[in-house]
Every structure is written in C-alpha cells, then in structure tokens.
Amino acid sequence: MNFRKYLVLAGVTVFAAAGDSMLSHGMKQTGNISLNHLPSVIFAILNPWVAGGILLLLAFFATYMTALSWADLTYVLPATSLGYVLLALVARFLLHEHVSPLRWLGIALITGGVGFIAGGPELTKHEPHEHGAVQAPESVGAALSPGAEP
Amino acid sequence: MRSFLSRLRRFIIPRSFPTACAVGCILSPLRGYGAVSNVSQHSPGSSSSLHASVLYTWSAILAIVFASVVGDVLLARAMKQVGDVGALRRRVGLVAVIGRTLSNPNFLLGVMAMAVAFFSLLFALSWGDVSLVAPAAASLTFIGNAVAAKIFLHERVDRRRWIAASLVAAGVALLAG
Numbered sequence: 001m002n003f004r005k006y007l008v009l010a011g012v013t014v015f016a017a018a019g020d021s022m023l024s025h026g027m028k029q030t031g032n033i034s035l036n037h038l039p040s041v042i043f044a045i046l047n048p049w050v051a052g053g054i055l056l057l058l059a060f061f062a063t064y065m066t067a068l069s070w071a072d073l074t075y076v077l078p079a080t081s082l083g084y085v086l087l088a089l090v091a092r093f094l095l096h097e098h099v100s101p102l103r104w105l106g107i108a109l110i111t112g113g114v115g116f117i118a119g120g121p122e123l124t125k126h127e128p129h130e131h132g133a134v135q136a137p138e139s140v141g142a143a144l145s146p147g148a149e150p
Numbered sequence: 151m152r153s154f155l156s157r158l159r160r161f162i163i164p165r166s167f168p169t170a171c172a173v174g175c176i177l178s179p180l181r182g183y184g185a186v187s188n189v190s191q192h193s194p195g196s197s198s199s200l201h202a203s204v205l206y207t208w209s210a211i212l213a214i215v216f217a218s219v220v221g222d223v224l225l226a227r228a229m230k231q232v233g234d235v236g237a238l239r240r241r242v243g244l245v246a247v248i249g250r251t252l253s254n255p256n257f258l259l260g261v262m263a264m265a266v267a268f269f270s271l272l273f274a275l276s277w278g279d280v281s282l283v284a285p286a287a288a289s290l291t292f293i294g295n296a297v298a299a300k301i302f303l304h305e306r307v308d309r310r311r312w313i314a315a316s317l318v319a320a321g322v323a324l325l326a327g
Contacts, residue, residue: 004236061169065251066236068229073222073299074307077292078314084325106324113317116310124306 005122008067009079015060017083023053071122078117085110169221170268173261207278210270214287217267219294223302224260230303231256285326292319 026049030040044050067076085107091097099107232238232250239247251257274283296315300307307315 061173064169065225065229068226069232069235069238072305073226073303074296074305074311074315076226077222077295078311078318081292081318081322084322088325102324102327106321109317109321109324111321113314113321116314116317120308120310124304126304 005067005070008063009076011063012060012067012076012080013083013086015056015063016080017086019053019056019060021053021087022049022056026050026053072124075117075120075122078113081110082114169225170218170264170271173264173268203277207274207282210274210277211283211287211290213270214267214274214283215290215294217263217270218287218291219298221260221263221267222291222295223298224256224263226299226303228254228256228260281327285323288326289319289323292322 026047027044029049030044030047045054064076064080067080071079088099088103088107092099228251229235231254232247235247238250271283271287274287292315296307296312299305
C-alpha cells in the first residue's frame with residue numbers, strides 16, 4: 001500500500017458520502033419528479049446540488065472500481081465505511097447536533113473494524129496454478145514486482 | 151426543522167448504495183431519489199395489513215442484499231480481470247482502461263445487479279420504514295459480501311477480516327437505526 005492507494009480509498013469514502021448528501025439535499029429542493037414529466041427531470045438535473053451529487057457519485061464509482069482493481073472486496077468495503085463516521089462527525093462538529101451514545105458506539109465499532117483490516121494485506125495472493133485464470137497476468141506481475149511497493 | 155442526523159439515516163443504506171445510485175442515475179434519471187424523498191414522509195402501512203407489509207419489507211430487504219452482493223462480487227471480479235488500473239493506465243492509457251472495463255461482461259452484469267438493488271431499495275422504502283430498511287440492508291450486505299467474497303472470489307477472509315466485517319456491520323446498524 002503506497003500513498004496513492006490510500007488516496008484512492010479516501011476518495012471512495014469522501015465522494016460517496018458527499019455525493020449522497022448533495023443528491024439528497026438537491027432532490028428535496030426540486031421535489032418529486034417522474035419520467036412521465038420530462039421537463040421536471042431536466043429541471044432537477046439543472047439544480048446545482050443534484051448535478052454536483054451526480055458528478056461526485058460518478059467520481060465515487062470510478063475510484064471504487066480503481067480500488068477493486070488492486071484490493072480485495074473484503075478489504076475495500078470495511079476500509080471505505082469510514083464515510084458513515086465522517087457524516088456523523090460533520091453533524092456533531094460542524095452543525096453542532098446532538099449525537100446519542102448509541103451512535104457514538106456505532107462510530108467506535110466502525111472505526112475499530114477499519115483498524116482491524118488496516119494492518120493486514122489488501123490483496124489475497126493467489127497461487128498461480130490454483131486461480132491463475134481469475135487474475136490477469138499483469139496484476140500478478142504488478143503485485144509481485146519489487147518497484148510496486150515502497 | 152429536521153436535524154442533519156435524521157436526514158443522514160435516509161442514505162445510510164447498503165455500502166453499495168452509492169454504486170447503485172450512480173447506476174440508477176444513469177438508467178433512470180433521478181426517479182429514485184424523488185420517490186425516496188417522497189415515500190419516507192409517509193408512515194408505513196396500516197395495522198390491518200401489518201403482516202403482509204412486514205413480509206413484503208423483508209422480501210425487499212433480502213432482494214436488496216442479494217442484488218448488492220451479486221453486484222459487488224461481479225464488479226470486484228471484473229476489475230481483477232481488468233487488472234491494476236494505475237499500472238495499466240501508465241502502460242496503455244486511460245481510454246483503453248475504460249474501454250476494457252466497459253466491455254467486460256462481468257462489469258456489465260454487475261452494473262445490472264446494482265440497478266436491481268436500486269429498484270429493490272425503492273420498493274423496500276415504499277413498504278417499510280426507512281429506520282428498519284436502512285440498517286438491516288446495510289448490515290446484511292456487509293456480512294453477505296464477506297461470505298460471497300470467500301466463496302466466489304476465493305479471497306482469504308481470515309479472522310481479522312471477519313471481525314472487521316462484523317464490527318462495521320454492527321456499527322452501521324447502530325448509526326443508521
């Protein structure tokens with residue numbers, strides 16, 4: 001794991017949290033829409049919150065796919081769940097809202113879970129003869145080459 | 151005025167929900183979010199049809215979990231087939247990487263599964279309360295993904311990763327509930 005990969009994981013976390021928040025906020029401004037009434041769809045997309053939310057979700061999707069290309073699913077999912085913690089911390093310290101003890105416990109559990117996987121390897125090294133067909137040769141080469149890890 | 155945290159609950163849904171949203175945004179422009187913000191203002195079904203609504207809600211939750219897990223596993227497998235995006239981009243260029251990804255059959259199937267998850271979520275929210283649907287679907291997806299990754303992706307899900315998945319699932323359930 002080099003700095004660039006941590007940056008991608010941070011991107012997955014932040015883009016997902018921010019994108020969902022912005023889209024949710026924007027959709028509450030535009031109200032309910034349906035495909036039967038196309039002008040309302042265009043009106044909704046022109047809303048800056050909605051447009052920003054969609055862009056951030058696309059950025060999330062790109063970073064998520066990038067992370068999955070060099071890390072296990074069981075590594076990426078817990079590692080990026082810090083987004084939930086991020087949203088709760090924004091509520092507490094930027095918006096000065098009350099966070100119940102049960103939610104603090106939830107934050108602690110997620111943080112603990114992330115700490116657990118952070119110390120381990122991010123990718124299962126498959127034996128070439130065992131599951132060689134599953135992995136593309138270049139990804140094996142990149143994982144084993146001495147220059148790939150600092 | 152609704153607090154940020156109570157609004158927050160609405161999108162603490164499965165971890166794959168942003169993926170499903172990104173896909174849903176493309177497939178059906180914003181229909182979903184309109185429905186989500188509309189539905190969750192109503193209280194769930196009347197007590198006379200309580201049993202039916204509980205059954206429907208849990209069926210929809212299981213459908214979300216199943217579709218999300220299938221989607222995540224397919225997307226993960228697709229990206230392992232494509233290979234390390236960073237290294238590949240330096241060698242063949244960004245356009246070629248995107249082309250390889252979009253033409254991967256597992257990737258397309260995964261995107262379809264995410265679309266199914268997105269619409270299951272809309273059904274679940276129209277039958278059940280968001281305070282049940284969100285934490286239940288989110289936690290079960292974490293556990294389901296750990297099991298599916300072990301079986302189908304042959305990932306080494308050791309004790310460390312089981313503990314991590316369980317802790318995060320419990321934490322998300324508390325945060326969303």
